Amino acid sequence: MIKVGIIGxxxxxxGELLRFLKNHPEIDIVAATSRQFKGESIHKVHPHLRDFEMKFEDIKPDEIDADLVFTATPHGASMKIVPxxxxxxxxxxDLSGDYRFDNIGTYEKWYGYKHSHPLNAVYGLPEIxxxxxxxxxxxxxxGCYPTGAILACLPIVSENIVDTIVIDSKSGVSGAGVKPSESSHYPNCSDSISPYAVTTHRHGxxxxxxxxxxxxxxxxxxxHLVPVIRGIMTTVHSFITEDVSPxxxxxxxxxxxxxxxFVRVLDQxxxxxxxxVRGSNFCHIGCFDIDDNGRLVVASSIDNLVKGASGQAVHNMNLMFGFKETESIDMVGLHP
Amino acid sequence: MIKVGIIGxxxxxxGELLRFLKNHPEIDIVAATSRQFKGESIHKVHPHLRDFEMKFEDIKPDEIDADLVFTATPHGASMKIVPxxxxxxxxxxDLSGDYRFDNIGTYEKWYGYKHSHPLNAVYGLPEIxxxxxxxxxxxxxxGCYPTGAILACLPIVSENIVDTIVIDSKSGVSGAGVKPSESSHYPNCSDSISPYAVTTHRHGxxxxxxxxxxxxxxxxxxxHLVPVIRGIMTTVHSFITEDVSPxxxxxxxxxxxxxxxFVRVLDQxxxxxxxxVRGSNFCHIGCFDIDDNGRLVVASSIDNLVKGASGQAVHNMNLMFGFKETESIDMVGLHP
Amino acid sequence: MIKVGIIGxxxxxxGELLRFLKNHPEIDIVAATSRQFKGESIHKVHPHLRDFEMKFEDIKPDEIDADLVFTATPHGASMKIVPxxxxxxxxxxDLSGDYRFDNIGTYEKWYGYKHSHPLNAVYGLPEIxxxxxxxxxxxxxxGCYPTGAILACLPIVSENIVDTIVIDSKSGVSGAGVKPSESSHYPNCSDSISPYAVTTHRHGxxxxxxxxxxxxxxxxxxxHLVPVIRGIMTTVHSFITEDVSPxxxxxxxxxxxxxxxFVRVLDQxxxxxxxxVRGSNFCHIGCFDIDDNGRLVVASSIDNLVKGASGQAVHNMNLMFGFKETESIDMVGLHP
Amino acid sequence: MIKVGIIGxxxxxxGELLRFLKNHPEIDIVAATSRQFKGESIHKVHPHLRDFEMKFEDIKPDEIDADLVFTATPHGASMKIVPxxxxxxxxxxDLSGDYRFDNIGTYEKWYGYKHSHPLNAVYGLPEIxxxxxxxxxxxxxxGCYPTGAILACLPIVSENIVDTIVIDSKSGVSGAGVKPSESSHYPNCSDSISPYAVTTHRHGxxxxxxxxxxxxxxxxxxxHLVPVIRGIMTTVHSFITEDVSPxxxxxxxxxxxxxxxFVRVLDQxxxxxxxxVRGSNFCHIGCFDIDDNGRLVVASSIDNLVKGASGQAVHNMNLMFGFKETESIDMVGLHP
Structure with a gap:
């Protein structure tokens, strides 16, 4: 039994961390922080998460006493807390982008500010x-896009059978977070699609x-932003350099x-x-078709909030503490 | 450990029965029948349900050897199998309408044919x-509508504090089943709403x-049919006969x-x-507002495929066999 | 040829006013005001409305020189401009609620503030x-709800054949306006439904x-808020006092x-x-079923932004200036 | 005034042809055929198209007396009627694929059957x-995909500044037609996305x-199939062979x-x-970003049923008969 805190x-x-950790037999949630909702019941914010006795607290990082802390804080905020x-x-x-890059210069270029507290971190993709x-x-x-994209590319990149890769990803709107904005405003994004940050997204x-x-x-x-609540469909178009078959x-x-x-390779x-994969920690990978131009198409699907965020975080926790690897995150998708 | 069969x-x-039963510690699924998909893997039909070793079988009811059988068969078909x-x-x-009515005449009037095999059955709403x-x-x-509606009405009906009740329900499209039709055709039902069977629905x-x-x-x-995959929102408008407060x-x-x-009464x-409640067996009930006309509004939400169907069926199984009542159906909703 | 200004x-x-007025042969748009987007092209805000030479201006009401002004301003703001x-x-x-009520006390009670500039206005429902x-x-x-509700109720109320009416309305999210909020945040409102302001909505x-x-x-x-961009479905449940047939x-x-x-009564x-009616100024009314309790069901559908707002406003303009009544607002709905 | 027939x-x-032709001042609709709905009112099938006096007829092609006929018939059926x-x-x-190919062999390879009645036809993309x-x-x-794709690619292909082009298209569900199927079944396709016919779609x-x-x-x-009623977003990834700027x-x-x-190039x-472009005949083209790999991204949006089908067909009619080119198809998109 370990003590776990959630900052943010x-x-x-x-909310997803709380959903998975609620019934995890090896952990005890000792803190769930929120400045904005201090003192509020969990279900006032997460209407599906009832029966929690704890309330949101606004406590400082140095007041937390835990074996493990999840920092579900924004980019730039994590680096001030994690050290x-x-x-x-x-x-x-850490669920932010602050510690994902080996090359701190890349981070600073794409996130647009100095990294004040560089630390060594392990990139938490269990598959690698x-x-x-x-x-x-x-x-x-x-990141959510990188999870779906890396898993879809890894075998062909490792095998060195393609040279050029174009990743065309389509994400549900929950990827933009809980805060309302123009792009997440229902009348703007429902029944529509748009590319965005076309060559400049930080996940690239x-x-x-x-x-x-x-x-x-x-x-x-x-x-691209698509009218879906959860999920990322990643379509990988790559050009093969060897004469391989589907x-x-x-x-x-x-x-x-x-x-x-948590990875399933689909049948022909x-x-x-x-x-x-809706609501689940699974990644499905399929297609493997090759056209006359030598273009190979591989597509993967994940739930951006689960395999692309909190489910993967719990997976990492299970690994770090030697728990059963799939504990509390082994539910299947919700189809339909 | 009991042996369980699923017909249909x-x-x-x-699919939902399989989702819940997959990890149920007390049961062993011995048969999942489908005439149409005989010999196919489960995930060919239910793409989220992988890792099942069993395949769909087309076996006769009298060939099944089980302690419990779920009949997820259409109205009219169940009565030929169940006896x-x-x-x-x-x-x-039985998940069909065939054994829900005490008054066989009511069944025959609304379903439009003779009931060939009347049997005594218990109406499986655990709350009553x-x-x-x-x-x-x-x-x-x-039925799915009755589950949401009865739970929303029961206390005020039992207490006899209302005389007239108007139930205005809004259901997601999965309530119409897996078979494509004009009314479930995406371009027809997305971004739209329609009432249907306005005074003639069998669930009335x-x-x-x-x-x-x-x-x-x-x-x-x-x-009403609303552009939602799962879920029923039931709005109960009733007129109070006593001077009660919200x-x-x-x-x-x-x-x-x-x-x-599995019932949660919401806060003010x-x-x-x-x-x-998406994907969960919970029923949320709230509102309780009263207007100047003495109209009381109570609203309930359920997932039509879970509390309105398969989750409730597993709940009934847990009760019938003395298992832990919430076993394998205690997951919370998937919000967002 | 008249000069028309749009404030807000x-x-x-x-945006809808601009869409309808763009090709109206009798009018000349002389001003489209916006404080926030002053100097911007129209299509920066309304991406579908290209080819306008005019830009948003931030001009004072007393600087407008027009024959007609549409005030598409918020409740409380209109009363400061209109006089x-x-x-x-x-x-x-005026498209706000400020001049809709004959009884100023009702307005002040439900809108929560004093009406500073009462004026005589005609309630712009052409059908009455x-x-x-x-x-x-x-x-x-x-208002949008009142348009759909009044049209659905008017004949039976006028004929005095019902005593009790329950209006259960379902509105698309555009009814909440252009400004993002929690309730219009896609992950919150898509694939879901909720009642709101259950007995306290100002349109009541x-x-x-x-x-x-x-x-x-x-x-x-x-x-209720439903996952639809445009449209209001109004379901009217009423109890008949005379023995009438559907x-x-x-x-x-x-x-x-x-x-x-602009009103069409549907066939059986x-x-x-x-x-x-999507995108159109039509109101469709249908059902007319009666159940054993003497409950009559009538349902109407409108586009809340058109018949429920700007289309009706242009209809009113056509009437006020003696133009062809249906000019520039006679397009049919966009189905699918 | 010309006489126009619509077969299918x-x-x-x-339905879209009828919507556009309804108010076209130069044409008279003399026949709208449907075998299935013979004798039915137009609005029984197209609920938005009321006030038509004509009904669906089941007449033979040789019974039609018109100046122009639109054949909105399936692939394989048109070739039996058109000659x-x-x-x-x-x-x-002809709105089918039967006469789109110059190379009859390509047609036969991808459509899978002999072309029985080859004729010379002009490919009806007015922009070329x-x-x-x-x-x-x-x-x-x-075809709908080709319209969006060709318009997005034409300038760079003509200018010969790219060598490799990957077209990743996302279509709304109405592209699959009016007939319900598994892939258009709301619970299957809503809140989801899937690639399909990954390297084998006939529009390629x-x-x-x-x-x-x-x-x-x-x-x-x-x-890809995306949960949208109408519209195709085409994302063109191409690799530049010359050092050009966005x-x-x-x-x-x-x-x-x-x-x-009908083409609009968007601002930066x-x-x-x-x-x-919803409901309109416009094609919007934008992005023009170039990344460090020399990949240029251009994206276009159209309404598949309008610019991708019936609107473009009316555009072609206007050209063929010397009418005003934009007559009856110049409405703007329906945003939101």
């Missing part, structure tokens, strides 16, 4: 860093840095992810869909 | 029939028969459902929403 | 006030005041609205749907 | 074939054949389409969105 528990990722938590002997899983995560004190939980360099460790393909990324590629992925508890004839 | 496992309610299962010593939970369900051999699982007499055992209010019912009514509901594991200032 | 042109109703416009000899169509509108200097454009007393001139039925009103009621409506250019077997 | 008027494209119409001296605009269309007797109306070779006349870039195409590319497009009545900072 009133957002969507905070103290680590110094005080707590393990930390499982062993490192087990021993980490600080895990940087991956994150994807590139991580994939560059496995191969040399050049990678381009463009996200069957070969499917088999490559199947073997690559054979032991992974199946396509990934968001509903298959 | 390829529809949405079949033999019961005769062969199996317990049955918990003890009877525990001893039942045949449970008639309630089901609601009336059940409520009539608790009080004498006259009850009217009209359903606080009194809220307290009445709170006490009435105090011990119920909260409203029921479908997302609060 | 950057909201949804402002000066009227004094300066301009005709005004056509002749008065033609001669009016100030028209108070009706507006409906009651207008209907009370035609009959004595007691009227109750509850609105056919009689349908005929009553057909005759009542026989000459109306048809139901109103939002898509039938 | 009960589908979505038939006779042409022989009888009527002009024809305006003058030919004016003189054509048979116009093959372009149509795009390639048409673009190949303007340049030599190799072109790949993948479509400003250069935007200017290239602006000049290319300067005289086009704007992105195409489906709502901007």
């Amino acid at each position: 528990a009133s957002g969507y990722t905070g 103290e938590l680590v110094k005080n002997g707590m393990k930390v899983i 860093n499982r062993e490192l995560i087990k021993d980490a004190d600080l895990v940087a939980n991956p 360099p994150e994807i590139m840095e991580k994939l560059s460790k496995f191969g040399s393909a050049r990678v381009s990324f463009t996200p 069957e070969y590629v499917r088999e490559l992925y199947s073997e690559f992810y054979a032991e992974e508890p 004839g199946e396509v990934p869909r968001l509903s298959s | 496992a390829s529809g949405y309610t079949g 033999e299962l019961v005769k062969n010593g199996m317990k049955v939970i 029939n918990r003890e009877l369900i525990k001893d039942a051999d045949l449970v008639a699982n309630p 007499p089901e609601i009336m028969e059940k409520l009539s055992k608790f009080g004498s209010a006259r009850v009217s019912f009209t359903p 606080e009194y009514v809220r307290e009445l509901y709170s006490e009435f459902y105090a011990e119920e594991p 200032g909260e409203v029921p929403r479908l997302s609060s | 042109a950057s909201g949804y109703t402002g 000066e416009l009227v004094k300066n000899g301009m005709k005004v169509i 006030n056509r002749e008065l509108i033609k001669d009016a200097d100030l028209v108070a454009n009706p 007393p507006e409906i009651m005041e207008k209907l009370s001139k035609f009959g004595s039925a007691r009227v109750s009103f509850t609105p 056919e009689y009621v349908r005929e009553l409506y057909s005759e009542f609205y026989a000459e109306e250019p 077997g048809e139901v109103p749907r939002l898509s039938s | 008027a009960s589908g979505y494209t038939g 006779e119409l042409v022989k009888n001296g009527m002009k024809v605009i 074939n305006r003058e030919l269309i004016k003189d054509a007797d048979l116009v093959a109306n372009p 070779p149509e795009i390639m054949e048409k673009l190949s006349k303007f340049g030599s870039a190799r072109v790949s195409f993948t479509p 400003e250069y590319v935007r200017e290239l497009y602006s000049e290319f389409y300067a005289e086009e009545p 900072g704007e992105v195409p969105r489906l709502s901007s």
Whole structure:
């Protein structure tokens, strides 16, 4: 039984952490912080999460006494909190972008400000860093787009059978967070689609840095906002450099992810869909078709709030503390 | 450990049964039947339900050897199957309308054909029939609209403080089942709303028969189709016959459902929403406002496929076999 | 050719006014004001409205020189602008709630503040006030819910064949305006439904005041937010006091609205749907079913931004200036 | 005044033709055929299209007496009807795929059957074939995906500044037609996204054949189904072969389409969105961003049923008969 705190528990990722941790047999939630909702019941903010006796607290990081802290805080805010938590002997899983980059210069270029507290962190994608995560004190939980994109690209990049990769991603609106904005305003985004940050999204360099460790393909990324609550569909268009067949590629992925508890490689004839993973920590990968131009298409689907955020964070926690790896995050998707 | 069969496992309610039963520690699924998908993997039909070793089978009712059978079959089909299962010593939970009515004449009038195999069944709404369900051999699982409507009306009907009740319900499209039709065709039903079966829906007499055992209010019912996948919002407009306050009514509901594991009475200032119960077996009830005409408004939200169908069926199973009442159906809603 | 100004042109109703007026052969738009977007092109705010040469201006009401001004300003703001416009000899169509009530006390009770500039205005529902509108200097454009509700109730109230009316309305999210909020945040309102302002919505007393001139039925009103961009479905449940048939009621409506250019009474077997009137100035009315409790159900559908706001405003303008009544607002709905 | 017939008027494209032609001052609709709905009122099928006196007829092609016939018939059916119409001296605009290909072998390969009645037809994309269309007797109306894709690619292909093009398209569900199917079933496709026909969609070779006349870039195409009623967002990822800037590319497009009545090149900072063109015949093109890999992103939005089908067909009619080019199809989009 470990003590767990959640800093920034009133957002969507905070709500998802509470959903997964509620019945986790090995943990005890000792704090859920929110400045804005201090003193409020959890269900006033998360209407589905009733029966919590605890309320939101507004406590300082140095007042938290826990074995593990999830920092579900905005970019730029985490770097001001995490170092103290680590110094005080707590393990930390940070859900912001602050500790995801190995190259601090890349971070500063794309996030637009100085990184005040660089620390060594393990990039928390279990499929590539499982062993490192087990021993980490600080895990940087991956971005939502990078999770879906890296998992869809990893086998072909590692195998070096493609050179050029175009990642066309489509995200649900919850990816923009709990705060209302013009782009999340229902009449604006429902029954519509738009590309955004077409060549400038921060998750692009994150994807590139991580994939560059496995191969040399050049990678381009463009996200879209689609009228969906949860989920990211990542369509990877890549150009093959060797004469491989769809069957070969499917088999490559199947073997690559054979032991992974949360990745499923689809059969021929199946396509990934968001509903298959809605609310779940699974990533589905499929298609593997190749056209006459030598373009290979691989598509993956995840729930951006789960495998793309809080579910993966709990997965990391399970690894860090030696719990059953799938504990409390093994529910299947909600289809329909 | 009991043996469980599901007849008609390829529809949405079949999929939900499989979702809940997958990890139930006390049961072993011995058969999931589908004539159409005989021999297919489960995930070919239910793309979120992977890792099942079993396949759909097309077996006859008399070939099933189980302790309990769920019949997720259409109205009119169940009555041809259930009697033999019961005769062969199996317990049955029927999800169709065939055994819901005490008055066989009402059934025949509204369903439009003769009931060929009348049997005694317990109406499987645990909130009114918990003890009877525990001893039942045949449970008639309630309709989706009736579940939300009866729970929203029961306290005021039982207390006899209203005379006239208008139930205006709004259902998600999954309520129409897995089979495509004009009314479920996305371009027709998205971004739109329509009333349907305005005074003639079969769930109307089901609601009336059940409520009539608790009080004498006259009850009217009209359903609407709304662009939502799952969920039923039931708005109950009733006219009070005694001078009661909103606080009194809220307290009445709170006490009435105090011990119920799946009903939550909302605080003042909260409203029921479908997302609060999406994918879950909970029913949220709130509002309790009264206007100058003495009209009291109570609203309830459920997931039509869970509390309105398969979740409630598993709840009934847990009661019938003495399992922990909330086993495998205690997940919270998926908000957002 | 008349000169027309729009005060508050950057909201949804402002955008719709521009859409309808763009090609109106009798008018010249001389000003479209917006404090926030002063100097911006129209299409920066209304991305569908390109090819306008004019830009948003931030001009004072007393600087406007027009024959007619639409005030698409918030409640409370209109009353500070309209009197000066009227004094300066301009005709005004006000889209706020400020001049809708005959009883100023009702206004002040429900809007929560003093009315600083009471003026005589004609309630701009052409179906009841056509002749008065033609001669009016100030028209108070009706609320969106009242438009759909009054049209659905008027024949039975006028005929005095019902006593108790429950109006259960369902509105699309654009009704809440252009400004993002928690309730219009896509992840919160998509795939969900909620009642709101259950017995306290300001449109309730507006409906009651207008209907009370035609009959004595007691009227109750509850609105819901549904995941739809545009449209209001109004379901009217009323209790008949005379032994009338559905056919009689349908005929009553057909005759009542026989000459109306924008009201269509549906045939038996048809139901109103939002898509039938999407983007159009039409109101469809149908159902007319009666149940065993003597409850009559009538449902109407409108587009809240058109017949419920700007289309009706242009209709009023056409009447006030003797233009062809349907000019520039006679497009049909956008189904699918 | 010309006489116009519509063969296959009960589908979505038939409904849109009726919507546009209803008020067209130069035409008289003499027939709207439907085998299934013979004798029915138009509004029984198209609930928004009321006040038509004509009814659906089931007449043979050789019984039609018209100056122009729109064949809104399925692939494979048009080729059996069109030749006779042409022989009888009527002009024809065919909305199927039957006459779109110059290379009959390509057609037969991708559509899977012999073409029984090859005829010379003009490909009806006014932006490339305006003058030919004016003189054509048979116009093959372009596919929906090809319309959005060709318009987004044409300037860079013609200018030969890119070599490799990946077209990632996202279509609303109305593109699949009026007939319900599993993929258009609301619970399956709402709140989800899926790629489909990943490298095998028939519109791929149509795009390639048409673009190949303007340049030599190799072109790949993948479509997706998104939860939207109408609209296609086409994201074109291309790799530049010359050192051009975003400003250069935007200017290239602006000049290319300067005289086009239905194409709008967006300003910097704007992105195409489906709502901007919903219900309209416009195509919006924007983005023009270039990343460090030399990947250029251009995106276009159209309404698949209008610019992607019936609006474009009416545009072609206006050209063929010398009417005002934008007559009856110049309405703007319906945002929100």
